[in-house]
Every structure is written in C-alpha cells, then in structure tokens.
Amino acid sequence: MNDLPTPSLVVDLATLDANVDAMAAERPGDRLRPHVKAFKSTAMARYVAQRGGHDAFCCATLREMEGLADAGLGHDLLLANETLDAERLAALVRRGDARVTVAVDSPQTLEVAAAAGAEVLVDVDVGLPRCGCPPEDAGRIAELARARRLTVRGVMGYEGHVVGNPDRAARAAAVEESMALLRGALDDVGGGIMSAGGTGTFDLHPRTDEVQAGSYLLMDTAYERLGLPFGPALSLAVRVISRSPRGWAVVDCGLKSLGMDHGEPALAPYNVFFCSDEHTTFLPGGDGTLPPVGTRLRAVPAHVDPTVAYHEVLHVADGDEVVEVWPVNLRGW
Amino acid sequence: MNDLPTPSLVVDLATLDANVDAMAAERPGDRLRPHVKAFKSTAMARYVAQRGGHDAFCCATLREMEGLADAGLGHDLLLANETLDAERLAALVRRGDARVTVAVDSPQTLEVAAAAGAEVLVDVDVGLPRCGCPPEDAGRIAELARARRLTVRGVMGYEGHVVGNPDRAARAAAVEESMALLRGALDDVGGGIMSAGGTGTFDLHPRTDEVQAGSYLLMDTAYERLGLPFGPALSLAVRVISRSPRGWAVVDCGLKSLGMDHGEPALAPYNVFFCSDEHTTFLPGGDGTLPPVGTRLRAVPAHVDPTVAYHEVLHVADGDEVVEVWPVNLRGW
Secondary structure, eight states: OTTTSSSSEEEEEEHHHHHHHHHHHHSSSSGOOGGGGGOOOOOHHHHEEEEHOOOOOEEEHHHHHHHHTTOOOOOEEESSSSSOOOOHHHHHHOOSSSSSEEEOOOOOHHHHHHHHHHHEEEEEEESSSSSSGGGGGHHHHHHHHHHOOEEEEEEEEOOOOTTSSSSSHHHHHHHHHHHHHHHHHHHHHHHHHHOOOOGGGGGGGGGGGEEEEOTTTTTOOOTTOOOSSSSEEEEEEEEEEEEHHHHHHEEETTTTOOOOOOOBBTTTTTTTEEOOSEEEEOOHHHHHHHOOTTOOEBBBBBBHHHHTTOSSSEEEETTTEEEEEEEETTTOO | TTTTSEEEEEEEEHHHHHHEEEEEEEEGGBOOOOOOGGOHHHHHHHHHHHHHOOOEEEEHHHHHHHHHHHHTTEEEEEEEEEOHHHHHHHHHHHHHHOOOEEESSHHHHHHHHHHHHHHEEEEEEEESSSSBOOOOGGGHHHHHHHHHHEEEEEEEEEEEETTTOHHHHHHHHHHHHHHHHHHHHHHHHHHHEEEEEOOTTSSTTOOSSSEOOOOTTOOOOOHHHTOSSSOOOOEEEEEEEETTTTTTEEESSSSSTTTTTTOOOOOOTTTEEEOOSSSSEEEETTTTTOOOTOOOOEBBOHHHHHHHTOSSSEEEEEEEEEEEEOOOOOOOO
C-alpha cells in the first residue's frame, strides 16, 4: 500500500465483505437490487453478486446498463431513472443479453420504452420532489403502457426525503407513509413488483419486494451518523505535500478527487480546513501536531457516489496489501 | 446541437474567442501562463496557444504535464504544485521534449526536483493557507536548491485568498500586499521570474512576470460576480426528463456532471431546487411555467474546474453547430 500513487481510492475488503454480508442477511437474493451508481464498476458488481447472492441490478444511467450487459451481468437490469434516449435503449434491448426494465412517469418516457421494447416500472412520487408521477396518476400511466403492449412489472418509488433522518423511529414512520402511497399505486398499476428504498431505510421495508441500495457497500461520512450496520470501506490514500510553520499542512486530494456536495472529507485525527482543486489544507487535531511532508494519510469522503465518479480505479486492499484493482468503468453517461 | 446526448458540456466558441482575446490584450505572450487544470484538454490548450499566443503552460498534476508533453506542447511547463513523485517527474525530464519546472517549498520537495533534474520555482506563502514556504524562508530554500545544483528560475505565490473579493479596489490593495511579500522573496531567491495571480486578479499584476490563469477561458457563475471582461463560455446541455403537476420539473444532470463545491448550477430562467446524483430538480421562474418533458436546456456550472473533470469531452459550438470535439484527456493524476 505504501507505493500507491496518490490520490488513490482504496476499498477495505474486510469492511466491504462485512457490509455485503450484513445486507444479505437482512435482504437476501432478489430482495435487494444493488444500485450500481454508487460504485460504477462491473468488477465490483460481480463481486457483490457472487458474495451477496444478488444478481438483479439497479442503474442510474444507460452507460451503467450497457456496461453490466457487456460484463455478462444483464440477468435483470433496472434503469431506475427516466430516459429519452430511445435509440440506445432499443440497441440494449436488441442485444438480447440483458433483461431491460426502465422507469417511466410520463407519456413521453413511456413512448421511449415502447419504441425500445423495454419492460417498465411506473415511477411514483412518494414524497421526494424529483421524478415520479403522483400516486393517483400511476394507474393511468400503466394503462397507457399496456395499450402500447408494454410489460408493466410494477411500481418503484424512492423515499429520498426520508433516508437521511437520523431518528430511526421517525424514519420508519416516514417510510411507512411513503410505502402506503406506493402500495396504493401498485394496486392501480398491477404487475406485482414494489421497488423502493435505499441504504438509510434498508431494514424498514418489510413489505417491499426489492430495496435499491448502493451506498451500504462503501459508505461515507454522511450515512455514518445513522448508526447503520455498515462500516466505511472506502478511503482516499493521500500524502502530505506541504507543512507550514504557521500551523497547517496540505494533502494532495481536493475538489477533483472528492464529491463535495455533502461537505469536506474527514482526515482523522486532523481537522480539515478547506479543499481546493488538488489540495486539502488541514489543521492539527487534539495533540496539536502536524505530520511531516511525505506522511501517508487516509481521507474519508463525505459522499461516496460523486467521489468514485472522479476515479479510474478502486484499489482493493486486504489489510495492507492491494489484492485487486477494479476499474471504475461505468463513468460518464 | 439538438442531437447532442445529455448531459454534455458545450463550449461556445465565440465566447471562448472573446475571452482568449481579452486576456491576450492585457497579458500577451508569456505574460500569461494559462492554467491547464481549468480545462484538462490538450486540444483546448493548443487552441489557446494558437489564438492567444501563450505557449508556456501551468499544470496542477503530473498527468497534465505528461499529456501536454505528449501533445507537443512542452515548450515550458510549470507544475505549480508540490510533488513527491520523483520517478514520474524524472521520466518526464528524461524524455527531453519538455522544459520541466516544478514548485518547491520544502527540503523534501526540493529533493524530489533534484532527483528528477527538474528546474524549480520557490513556492511562497503570500497569504493563502495552502502550499508555499513563509516569505522569510524562501532564500534558504533557494540556497538548498542551488547546493543541489538545481536551476532556480524564481518564485511563485498564489493570492487565492484575494481573487474572489468582489470589491475591485480592495482586491487590488490585497494583491499588492501579497505581491510585496513575493517581490521580497524574489530578492532573496534570485532567478528573475515572479509567477502569480489568477483569473480574478489578471489585470492587477503590473509587475508580475507571468499570471497563472485558467478559469477566464470558460468562466463560471462564481467568477461572474467580479465583473471581469470574460463571458460564460461553458454550459451543460441537459434535457427535461420529468415534470410534476405538483410544480417542479427535473433535468438529467446532477452531482456527477457538476462540481458542487461552489453550489448549484444556474438553469435560467428557472430556479434550481436541488441536485441529486443524476438529477436536478427545478422550480418555475418569473412566469410560473415549467417546460415539457423533452425540452433542451442549458445549465451553467458554479465551478468550472471540478465540472470539466467529470466529463470525457468538450463539444465546441459555433452558434448552434458543433464544429469540434475536444477530449478532456488530462483527467486523473
């Protein structure tokens, strides 16, 4: 590990394994649809499928769908997002090596699915102001879909407004409220599948067929405060490149190696001062000292998904030894 | 332009040309050292060299240095950053197709330059708490460098704590204060070159030999409030993928296509509500309406540098026509 270039993403294999196992114990097999957007790597998807026993995947982009199919992981792929790209969706369906399901929430996105010959889930707004039709419109969308000879597999609805609530009881109540809406929509839509949830609510979905979670695998400081049974498996190997006698030092990671929407990374035992493009300036921790130039440290990102999207590879470490390198091959769109 | 996939970065060529020309008028030839970190593309660097007449470049990473040398743009490359990677720096020097200068601010980084045989600028702290030795230590670092038979070309110092001050007079006074420190260091260091500055202070450096500016080429909403003579040349082509009867709509860009450290993108005439990984939810503008699904819009990023680093290409548009595609080939480290 001491000759890794910096900055480099490192996945701690023991922590990843524990995360996979904890999730598979609660939601085995197709009760979980791992969300590939969180790690964007077919090698890692294959690992999760093998160890966790989940072989149906969730994607946010067509690139992710295509890459999983290329890697022979197309058993059951859901684009949990709306797309207007009928041509690429059709090409993916035509290949024949992937089962392709796509979320639709409007006549326009439904037409794209129809033109491509994809199966659909009706995407329902369960409280997060983003994609999804109002619950009361779901039956109408399903009717339109069936009139176009589409296979309607059921509904999906992401309670993203709820997943970060640190009060577990409040989180559970809010999930139940959202899922009551989704069950009502499923009654109108038919098809049988109810797909919802995420890492923050993975164990609050007793009646949901499949939970769409990805962050649980690598985790980040934002999810840590929820007290979930998943550990931080991802860190950024960095080096101290400068130390000032004025009381700060600098490591070689910054805005281009860390997703910043959830704030600054952690750099224990030090205190992060601020990030620039390729620098993070930090201050002493409790003992008042700063490490010398050349010291290797680990930064823990505040938000995994946009962090991974900046990197070309994930270095998989068993203790201090890098045992595999997983290309982050599903970046872009 | 209407068949561009979304999200895609678009460079408006007329605006870029005007930006290049405005800068070259103030700082012609080697009075400017364009900072490649802002666009990470050798094709764009070549364009700027040809139109603007600047053929000495500034880099933040070894990847940028290597890529410029590969592209035949190695006439005079400055790594305006500290590096501990003696092996790669040495390999770059050995190639012989690039003049390689590197910033040093400590005995350790100076040893790396010595091991590689690179020339150096002494990096001086002029008020931004990041890299750079205190001004009073600059002469000592230069002495150490010369004792190791290094060529010391002069000093650099980035007044990053000043560049965003919207009050021009206050900005000018603060630049002068920083540059007085840097001139003092140059007296101690020798070598003749004083390298400093950025887009926000490009015309406040009468006595600085070379200004290190990159953002002026593409600009962003963060720099816009300074009233500089540079226009926003970069936007993100996006499409409306969902519209809710509840009063919002969604375009297909988000945390993985936009650097978020300076906040959310602009999406005129609408009001951005929030960004998720691959979504931006927005609300009506003044007229209360929302565009239908399928509408193409342009998002303007709040911070260009970390935005470009998420993308594979820049689409160069002359009016509505894409006339070139510039690979963003200097990503990573």
